[in-house]
Amino acid sequence: MNVPHRAILVFLDGVGIGADDAAFNAFAAASLPRLQTLLGGRRLVAEEMDADGRIVAERAVLAAADATLGVEGLPQSGTGQTTLLTGRNGAAEYGRHFGPWVPTPLRPMLAAENLLQRAVDAGRTAAFANAYPLSGAPADPRIFRRPAGPMLAAQSAGALTRGAMELAEGRAVASSITNERWRETLGSDIPQVTPEEAARTLARIAAGADVTLFAHYDTDYTGHRGALNGAIAALERVDAFLGALADALPADTLLVVSSDHGNVEDVRGGHTLNPVPVLALGAGHERFADAASLMHVTPMILDALGIARAG
Numbered sequence: 001m002n003v004p005h006r007a008i009l010v011f012l013d014g015v016g017i018g019a020d021d022a023a024f025n026a027f028a029a030a031s032l033p034r035l036q037t038l039l040g041g042r043r044l045v046a047e048e049m050d051a052d053g054r055i056v057a058e059r060a061v062l063a064a065a066d067a068t069l070g071v072e073g074l075p076q077s078g079t080g081q082t083t084l085l086t087g088r089n090g091a092a093e094y095g096r097h098f099g100p101w102v103p104t105p106l107r108p109m110l111a112a113e114n115l116l117q118r119a120v121d122a123g124r125t126a127a128f129a130n131a132y133p134l135s136g137a138p139a140d141p142r143i144f145r146r147p148a149g150p151m152l153a154a155q156s157a158g159a160l161t162r163g164a165m166e167l168a169e170g171r172a173v174a175s176s177i178t179n180e181r182w183r184e185t186l187g188s189d190i191p192q193v194t195p196e197e198a199a200r201t202l203a204r205i206a207a208g209a210d211v212t213l214f215a216h217y218d219t220d221y222t223g224h225r226g227a228l229n230g231a232i233a234a235l236e237r238v239d240a241f242l243g244a245l246a247d248a249l250p251a252d253t254l255l256v257v258s259s260d261h262g263n264v265e266d267v268r269g270g271h272t273l274n275p276v277p278v279l280a281l282g283a284g285h286e287r288f289a290d291a292a293s294l295m296h297v298t299p300m301i302l303d304a305l306g307i308a309r310a311g
C-alpha cells in the first residue's frame, strides 16, 4: 500500500551532502550504522550517490535537493526553513538568503502556507512534537522575537502546545532529542532520555495526527563550532534517533527527513552551498527520489496525503 495516511517531517538544521573526506565531513568520519542500513549500505556523502544524485534502496530513497534556490550567497536558515516548510522560494521572495530567524516580511506567508497549516486547512490534524518553554520558567524571549521556521509554522497552525509538562510525561520531544539542553539551560530536572526513547515518543505523537513536524538544531550548532568531534557526536545521536524512528514507523506512515542548508558535512567554515538530503521511507516514499529542490518537499508531502493546493 503506497498511499500514506499520515506523514512525519523531521527537520535537521544545517545538514548537506558533502565530499567523502573524514578530515572535515562528519558524515565521512562518524559511525552511522542505522542510516547506512536504510541507504542499502551506502553512506550519506556525495561519492556514494548515483550519477543522477540519488540513492534508491530497498526501504528508503535519498535525493540531493538544491538549497541555493537560484539566489546569490550562502543559504541561511530563515529563508531555507520557510522554503522547506511552504514550497515557496523564501530566498527569492525576500530578495536574499537570511537567517538564522525568519525575516518579518516572510512570516505571514509562512503562517498561511506551511505544511501544518495546509493540513489544518484541509480538515486534517497537525502536531508539532517539540517541547518549548511556553510558560513558567525562564522562557528565552529570543525564541519568540527571533523565531525559527518550525516554531512559527506550529504557532500558526495551533500546534505549539507542548511544554515542560509534556516533555516530562513523554508526550513531547526536546529539540536536542535527549533533553540535556532543558537540564543545562533551563535548570530543569526533566530526566535525560535516550535517542531511541525520544524516537518512540515521536512515533506515538505522530500516530495521533495526520501531519507531524519535529525540528532538531544541534547539527547546525555543531557545524558552526567547527569541531569535528562535536559534529560526529551530533550525527551519531541523530542516527540512533532515526533508526529507532524507522523501526517504530507504522506501515501507513510516510517519514521524510530534510534540512535547510549544508553545514555539518563540512565543519571548516559555516554554511555551505551543498545540496541537502531528502530522505524518505515508509508509505509513499518512492516519489521523493525526484525531490530536486527544497521547494519540492512540502508539496510532495501534501500530494502524497491527497491534500491539494487551494485556489
Ligand SMILES: [Zn+2]
Binding pocket: 014, 077, 100, 220, 221, 224, 263, 271
Ligand atoms: Zn547555521
